[in-house]
Amino acid sequence: MRVIDLERLEQQLKAHSYKLTRQRRAVLRVLATTDGRLDAARICEDARAECPEIGLTTVYRTLDILADIGALRRLHLPDGCHSYAPASPGHRHHLICVGCGRAVEFEGCDLTALVDSVASKTGFEVEGHWLQLMGRCPECQSKRK
Amino acid sequence: MRVIDLERLEQQLKAHSYKLTRQRRAVLRVLATTDGRLDAARICEDARAECPEIGLTTVYRTLDILADIGALRRLHLPDGCHSYAPASPGHRHHLICVGCGRAVEFEGCDLTALVDSVASKTGFEVEGHWLQLMGRCPECQSKRK
DNA sequence: CCCCTAATTGAACATGGTTTTCATTTAGTA
């Protein structure tokens, strides 16, 4: 969550020839600087600090674009609502704090053995997988005591 | 998806002292006999074959109960909507056909090494995980050609 | 077998998150 991330996000938008508007910049900055739960409403609220006239509609549109170009990953929370987390390129998943919503990426999932076994048992062609770890971040652990 | 499943579902409801109403029976039969996408609206529609006056409200209430008692698992689809699949007891996950929505259970996920490594790297306490395999069922594979 | 009552139901309405519409504004290019 640093300036470098903000620039990478801007680069990615440009690379896909999306215009860099004040509204999009504001959303990007929120994404790049916020630790914790990132849902559309919260992002909109925070983005208004930099761009007071931004509307929820634009936030949703921006998040869609970022998810499309792979800059952002949509997370599914237990209650069914969506949250978003910046995504590095490559095969990653997220570990999400059930207390505060903070999401951190991790890599190194190796499911090939499981996938092969399930595929041969079921006859399915497995095309992909979704994995999320749920837990409690260090801050939320100490708050608990 | 056999009669035995239907009876197991009825047993589970009884075991938790829920009444066996015509509406609930209809929902159970849909769950036990349907292969493929099972969302609330579809279930309601199908259930009306057996119980024409059933309302969506009751379908939702029944699905909630079944999820609560562990007889049913809520699946998260890419678009964010919920689908449901009968669940055996124990630690299982689902493999979902992206073509037709059919969901089959599998077991044998072993993520302990991954979880330990991620936990020590991040300081999180990992409390659980959420895994779904996405793929294409045999029927949908042949349809494709 | 029939009461009784708490549990269940469904229609109507409320809700909340997300998408669509459309007139207006704007980023980026020439």
Added chain:
DNA sequence: TACTAAATGAAAACCATGTTCAATTAGGGG
């Protein structure tokens, strides 16, 4: 600076799900 396609925001539409409440019913006790 002028142009134009892309982007925007307010309002309304949408859609899945939850709530309310008066009427119905499952199923245990008599």
